[in-house]
Structures are given as C-alpha cells and as structure tokens.
Amino acid sequence: MKIVAVTACPTGIAHTYMAAERLEKTAKKMGLDIKVETQGAMGIENELDQEDIAHADVVIFAADIALQKRERFDGLKIVEVSVREAIKNPEGILQKIAG
Amino acid sequence: MARQIVFNFPLTNGLHARPASLLQEIARRFSASISWENNRSNNRADGKSVLSLIASDTWKDDPCRIVIDGADELEAEDALKKFLENEFPGFDDVPPGSQIPGVQEQKIPRVIKKENTLYFAGTGAGWGIAQAPAFVFDSFHLEPPADADETKTVENEIRSVQEALNNLARELTEAVDRSRNQIEKDILNAHLAIAQDKAYLEKIADYIVSRDYSAAKAVFAAAQYFAAILQSRQSHYIRQRLADIKDISARVILSLTCECRPSPADTAAYGIRLTGPVILIAESILPSQFISLDKKLLKGLVLSEAGTTSHSVILARAYNIPTVAGIENIHKKVNPGEVLIVDAGRGLVIPAPNATLSRFYDLEIVKQRQINEKNAPFISEPGATADGKKMETAANIGSVEELESAFSNGAEGVGLFRTEWVFMNRSTAPTEEEQFDIYSRAAAIAGNRPVIIRTLDIGGDKPIPYLDLPREANPFLGYRAIRIYNDFNELIDAQLRAILRASVPGNLKIMFPMVSCMEEVLSLKKRLKNAMLGLEKEGIPFNTGIAVGIMVEIPSVVFALDEICREVDFFSVGSNDLSQYFFAADRANPTVSYLHNPFYPSFLRLLKKIVAGIHARGKWVGLCGEMAGNIAHLPIWVGLGFDEISLASAGIPAVKSALRTLKSGECNLLVSNLLEKNTALQVEERLSEFSRAPAGVDLITGELIDLDSGSLTRDEAVREAVNLLEIAGRIENSDEVEDLVWQRENAYSTGIGFGVATPHCHSPAIKNNSIVFLKLRRPIDWQSLDNQPVDMVFLLAMRASDRDKEHLRILARLSRKLMDEEFIVKLRSVGKPADVISLLKECI
Numbered sequence: 001m002k003i004v005a006v007t008a009c010p011t012g013i014a015h016t017y018m019a020a021e022r023l024e025k026t027a028k029k030m031g032l033d034i035k036v037e038t039q040g041a042m043g044i045e046n047e048l049d050q051e052d053i054a055h056a057d058v059v060i061f062a063a064d065i066a067l068q069k070r071e072r073f074d075g076l077k078i079v080e081v082s083v084r085e086a087i088k089n090p091e092g093i094l095q096k097i098a099g
Numbered sequence: 100m101a102r103q104i105v106f107n108f109p110l111t112n113g114l115h116a117r118p119a120s121l122l123q124e125i126a127r128r129f130s131a132s133i134s135w136e137n138n139r140s141n142n143r144a145d146g147k148s149v150l151s152l153i154a155s156d157t158w159k160d161d162p163c164r165i166v167i168d169g170a171d172e173l174e175a176e177d178a179l180k181k182f183l184e185n186e187f188p189g190f191d192d193v194p195p196g197s198q199i200p201g202v203q204e205q206k207i208p209r210v211i212k213k214e215n216t217l218y219f220a221g222t223g224a225g226w227g228i229a230q231a232p233a234f235v236f237d238s239f240h241l242e243p244p245a246d247a248d249e250t251k252t253v254e255n256e257i258r259s260v261q262e263a264l265n266n267l268a269r270e271l272t273e274a275v276d277r278s279r280n281q282i283e284k285d286i287l288n289a290h291l292a293i294a295q296d297k298a299y300l301e302k303i304a305d306y307i308v309s310r311d312y313s314a315a316k317a318v319f320a321a322a323q324y325f326a327a328i329l330q331s332r333q334s335h336y337i338r339q340r341l342a343d344i345k346d347i348s349a350r351v352i353l354s355l356t357c358e359c360r361p362s363p364a365d366t367a368a369y370g371i372r373l374t375g376p377v378i379l380i381a382e383s384i385l386p387s388q389f390i391s392l393d394k395k396l397l398k399g400l401v402l403s404e405a406g407t408t409s410h411s412v413i414l415a416r417a418y419n420i421p422t423v424a425g426i427e428n429i430h431k432k433v434n435p436g437e438v439l440i441v442d443a444g445r446g447l448v449i450p451a452p453n454a455t456l457s458r459f460y461d462l463e464i465v466k467q468r469q470i471n472e473k474n475a476p477f478i479s480e481p482g483a484t485a486d487g488k489k490m491e492t493a494a495n496i497g498s499v500e501e502l503e504s505a506f507s508n509g510a511e512g513v514g515l516f517r518t519e520w521v522f523m524n525r526s527t528a529p530t531e532e533e534q535f536d537i538y539s540r541a542a543a544i545a546g547n548r549p550v551i552i553r554t555l556d557i558g559g560d561k562p563i564p565y566l567d568l569p570r571e572a573n574p575f576l577g578y579r580a581i582r583i584y585n586d587f588n589e590l591i592d593a594q595l596r597a598i599l600r601a602s603v604p605g606n607l608k609i610m611f612p613m614v615s616c617m618e619e620v621l622s623l624k625k626r627l628k629n630a631m632l633g634l635e636k637e638g639i640p641f642n643t644g645i646a647v648g649i650m651v652e653i654p655s656v657v658f659a660l661d662e663i664c665r666e667v668d669f670f671s672v673g674s675n676d677l678s679q680y681f682f683a684a685d686r687a688n689p690t691v692s693y694l695h696n697p698f699y700p701s702f703l704r705l706l707k708k709i710v711a712g713i714h715a716r717g718k719w720v721g722l723c724g725e726m727a728g729n730i731a732h733l734p735i736w737v738g739l740g741f742d743e744i745s746l747a748s749a750g751i752p753a754v755k756s757a758l759r760t761l762k763s764g765e766c767n768l769l770v771s772n773l774l775e776k777n778t779a780l781q782v783e784e785r786l787s788e789f790s791r792a793p794a795g796v797d798l799i800t801g802e803l804i805d806l807d808s809g810s811l812t813r814d815e816a817v818r819e820a821v822n823l824l825e826i827a828g829r830i831e832n833s834d835e836v837e838d839l840v841w842q843r844e845n846a847y848s849t850g851i852g853f854g855v856a857t858p859h860c861h862s863p864a865i866k867n868n869s870i871v872f873l874k875l876r877r878p879i880d881w882q883s884l885d886n887q888p889v890d891m892v893f894l895l896a897m898r899a900s901d902r903d904k905e906h907l908r909i910l911a912r913l914s915r916k917l918m919d920e921e922f923i924v925k926l927r928s929v930g931k932p933a934d935v936i937s938l939l940k941e942c943i
Contacts, residue, residue, distance in 0.1 A: 013907065013911075014849070017910075020915070084847055
C-alpha cells in the first residue's frame, strides 16, 4: 500500500515536523510505504509530485490550518486528522488505513 | 491715553505658570498699570501678578486684550509686544524634567489577569519595582484656623502676614541657593514667585480689612479663593499648580499660628515622618514635603491626584523613586501597613500580592539584577572591540546633575555637555559665577575624565527672554549658535571665562557649535584668547592649554579641514544636524524623515571623508548624536574609525558590551564594502548580513539553559524561559513575547509527550532566533498529548523573516528528533549546559 501525507500546524515551527516524523517512523515500523510533505514556516518541503500522488492509495491530511495546493488530491481517498492526533496516535491512524 | 494690544492667545497649554511669571516680570518693570482681559472667559487680571494671570483662565485661541495705562505705557507696550511675538510661542515646550521616559502605555502582565488580582493602574514615572508596607498619608488639607483673640487690629494682622511672607521668601531664596538639583531649584523658584505675588497678598489683606478675619484665617480664605479658581481651569497643568499654592499657604498659616515656627524642613509639622522602609500613599504631597522626606526610607510613591508633570512627581523621578500617579482616591483604598508592590515601569500598584504574584515580581527583580550584572563588567572596562581597538564611550548630558549617573553607567567622559539649559527658562542671563559653579562641579565630579562643554547653541526657535532673538522663517539655517556671539559679547565671554576658570584642576574642553568656515574658527579663537588674557591680567588661574574643538554639523567644514585642523584640537560629528544639512531635510519634519538614515552611501562616504581627513592631520574625532546610541550601527562607527562615541548614558553599558563582540578588522572590511554600495537598502542588507549570528551555533547558549529550574507551574516555566531571552538580550519586552507564546499554547498544548513541552512563537519581536532549555526540578502539568507531566521544556523563539531559513531548518530537525525516545533519554541525563549544547549540535 502506498500512502502520501501532508502535515501543517499554525506556526509551522515544531508540530508540522513532529507529526511528519511520527508518521514516517511508525509507517516504517509497520512496513508501510509513506511519503510526507511538510507545509511549515519554510514553505512546502519534500513536496509530493504528480507521480507520488498518482501512485498513492490514500492521502492523510494532518493539518490544523488550510492546506496549500490541496487541489492536487482531488478525487483521491483522503483521511483528515489533527496534527495532535498524528503525533499522539500515528499507529491508530495507519492501522485504520491499512485495515 | 491708554495703549492696548489685541491678540488671540497662542499657547496650547493655556496661560500657565512659566509664561505668566515671565509676563509678570516684564510688566513689573513699568509704572503703567497693565491689565489682561480675556474676552471669552470675561476675566480681568492684573498683569503684575502671576496668580491673577493664571486665574484668568486663558486658553488657546481666546480673544485677549492687554490694556496699558500710565506714563511709560509706550515702552511697556513695546516690551510686551516683543515678548508676545518672539518668546511666547516657545512656551508650549515641555519644561525640563517633565519628560518622563518611563511612562508607557498601560500593559498588564499576563499573571495579573490570570490570578484575578486586585490592582490599580495609573501613570508610572521613573523605573523600577518596590515592595514595602504602605504608609498612608492623608494629605494636607487646609483647615480653617481658629479665630484669634479679639485684641487683633487690622494693621497688626496685615503686618504679621507680610512678615510671614517675607520670612518664607527669605527661606526659599536660601533653599534655592543651597539646592544642588536643578529641578528642585526650579520648583523652589516657582514657590518663591507665589510668596512674593502681589495679588496673593492683596487678597489676604482684603479679607483682613473687609471681613475682619485674623491673619491666618485670611490666608486660608485667600488660598481657598485661588484654589477654587485654579480648580475650575481647563488645563490639567494649571490644576496641578494647586499644590504649590496650598503648600505656600500652609506654611504661612503654620508660621502665623504656631509659636514654635517650624523650619520648612521639619516635615513632622506636616505629619510625615518615616520610621522604616515604606511606600508612601497620598492624595498628593507638597513639593516641600517631598524634599524633606528621608529618601533612604522612601521605597515607592503612589499619588491619587498629581499627574506626571506635578512638581512632586518630577522630584520623585529625579531621586529614582518608583512612582505611580493618578490613581483616584488611592489613599482611601489602601490599608496602612499593608504590603504593596509598586511597578513603575508598567504603572501598576498591587496591594497584598498573593504568592504567585510575589514570585512573579521576585523573578522580575532578579531579572533586572541579572541584566544589570551582565552589563556590569563592561561598565568599568574601557570601550573597546574584542581585538582591543579602543573606542571611548562617553555620555551626552544636559545638566551637571546627570553626571554621577553617567559615570556609574560607565561613561569614560562627557562627549557633549549641552549648556542650553543653563540659559533657558529664566528671565535673566546666568552670571559668570553661577556658570563657574556649574562647570567646576562638573570638573570636580569628572576628575581626570574629559568633559567636553559645548558653548551656547541656541537660535530663534528657543525662547530666551533676555536674548530677544528674532523669530525667523528658517531658524535652523539662520541666526543661531556661534552666529549670534558677536551680538552677545558679554554673555558669551562670561561663559568662556566661567569654563576657563573651572578648568583647573580637571579635564574640561571647549567645543563650539555650528561652525561653517575658517573665519569663524579664527574669530572664536580670538575671543577665547581675549578671555584668557583678561583672566591672566586679573591673576585668575586657568588651564592655558585647554583643548578647543568644533562640532562637525555643516558640510562646508568638511572641505576646510586642512586649515581648520591647524587651529583646533578635536572635532565631534553631530550626526543629526550633519544629516539635516547634508540632505537639506528638516529633521523635525516627518515627511522627509526617510532621509535621516546613516545607510545612504553618500552619507557614509561623507563620514569617511571626515574621519579620514581629520586623522590624516593627526587630530581626534568623536561622534555625538542619536545615531551613536544605536547598537545596530556600531560596526559602522568602529569601521569608520571614530575615536569616541557619545550617547545618552543609560545606553552605555549595552554599547560597551556590544563593542566587545566586534572585531575592528572585520568592521573595517565591512565599511569599505558598504562605501561601494549604491543604495541605502543595499547597505542595510549588507549590515544585517554582517550582524547575523552564524547559523546553529548561536541558537542556544549557556545563558539560555537552566538545568535546575524551580518553576512550579506551566505559567511560571513559560515566564522563566521568556525572561532568559530578555536577560540574554534576545528580546526587549518579556510581557509581549509571553503573550505570543500563550496565544500558541492556547490553541492546544505544546506538551508533545515523553515529558517534553515545546512552547514557541514566531515574531519580529525576537531579535535573534533562540532555543531556551529548562529542566524542571519538579515535573509539572502541561496538559500534554499523553497526559503525562513535563520535566523538560524547549522554548523555540523565531524571527519572522525569510532570512532565517537555516534556523527554521534546525528547529524542524530538533522537532523531529524530539520524537525519538533515545534522544529524549540522553537529553534527560545531561548534567551541564555545555552537554546540552554539544548533544544538540551532534544530533541536528
């Protein structure tokens, strides 16, 4: 299964990256393929390109603010969670997706 | 045939004490009767009485008429007209001492709101925090004195009032002579004017004659009469003069009714005798009461009535007493003996503070002490860069009273002693003796340290009645400073003689303002030479080799350095005026203020030419002016090679401390680079790049780490972290940054689990990107994601700027690292701040 995710918190200094880190590490532990884009104070990093999105089975939005370039994901299966949830319980989120 | 002057009153503050007293002095020179009629308020005043003039309730734009009747009416008309036209408009300037830099907008720190504390907000004056028991003083109320015996006669009563007023005037005159504090002197002089006021005595006599009052009762009635008139006046400033009239009346009544005739210094007679450290709470206190209070025991002052321009508040500030004024009925709201906190910087008074508030203010006091301590080592050090290149750091002062505090702030000398205040706000010129006294006091306090005394620098924009300078369309391009000297020989020669006489022993120097050409230099030197010859003839000693310098303010001087350097010993660049004359941009005009910016390459090249030209001829050059005090500009001044910078003394410790972070070679390179830029923006960007802390290294330093934090709550931990930023000089205002952190914290807790919290903010209020690290002695609740208490806190403070990407990247890496339990375990085991820094460096 291939997962893509976008994280974004209000100040974009800390939680955006914490959530990305947690999702990446947990996915790795669970043997899932994930790529996480961060939208923080430095702008968009590790940006998901057309190819990433085309191959994705599911998209996770871990965001407390409106996302940039959201239209890239139109038509895809999307799971929306808060940044807090992504930091606190990444296993739960990923398990639900992986079924 | 009576003469009259018809006009509309021009002063925004109304006809207040200072213009009224000068008007009265002029009126008294003539035998003609002079009356002041206000056609709006329909009041008529005697032009020869200050009180009567103040009481006329004259306000801006009121239609007024002065009627002059008598033998010398033509001369009187002429003198009054001149006064009204030339000097009056300047009286809207704030009097010295009433500009209160400590006054800020009301700012309530978060803890006060959160604790739901009872507090009183007023207007702070001065700085500092005081905590002490309240001493509640029910202010002096004039009590109607008991009627005297029936044997009194009208003549006796009037005579005894006259006698009492004469005695008081004598005491006040002596007090003026004794006083070493200019502000105190001014206030005593204002009291003297009331004690000698014609209308005041007439009103008292009137009550004695027409109502058969005793002397004391008549004084009381007269005081009530004037108080009632002043009370109804629109001007806040005038209403505050009430205290002065009450003060004088109280003292006259006391001397009339009390056999012991207490001296004015005996405050016990007024009911204030301090026996221990206290915060004095009063409706208002009289200036004479303040003067005689024991300042060692007076920790703070809280007044309900007086505003920041009242004489007592001005005095309190001069004595560095934390003061809050303007809290209505405070003397009725505070219990005697109750412990109070006075927070002058924020204008707050907090009665019976709870434990949280006491801890907050204890931390504030500690913070202030740490900031002072941090700068303290530099105070006694000479101003120099890290590689030892000296740049003398001196103070700009306006009165000799500021000298002690300038030296205790680490001034290595006085780079600019403005003598204007010696001449202003008085009706006659200061004598040579008066000036000698002032300059010798400066020389004595300074010892071997240099004191550069700038001679009179004044023009038609400043009201000096005895100079009678004409108003001009362009006062800054006109008849001012040394350009007026040849018309005021006596005045200027008295100043030069006074400086010369005061020059042994000591290290006084003379500096002439607003020189534009060699001819002026020669003429000034000749004048000085003549003053020296005069003293020699009289056998009066002086320093024959006294250093003589000029201000560099007018660009023409820059093209005459060759010849001028042969004639003078030193130069000082007045950056504000130089910029004004160089760019032809009025510095008081906000629409052209964009030109007053040292970043213009043309201005930098001008400064370079000045410093290089003067140094090439072996002479010394300093920089005085507002630009000198800006720490951000310091690398430029070092790179240009100034021998000295002179600034307001409060900024000296910080400048000396910042100098130690610079290397002269790097500053030289920077300046040669800046001189090649094309625009101010390019210069500013290059300077900003130069001043940036290298990425990573400086994000966290030892002083941003507390591995043994005693903070007991989430609030306290945030406050402590923010305080560390302020102590480190990375932010200016803790309250503001604390609020920003809580804005974020309120969205949802930054307790991320594993016992770690990462409060943060992103704002231009942060001067340098920073990480603060606290390890708490006791874990505290942070409403964390995992509901576990927190024992480690990272505060992340970032500037909102594109240039900070590298730091943001580091914070992103740190944030990711904090998701790593292994890292957290390592972090929890560190024992020294240095270990925290190396662990962070290693991992991110």
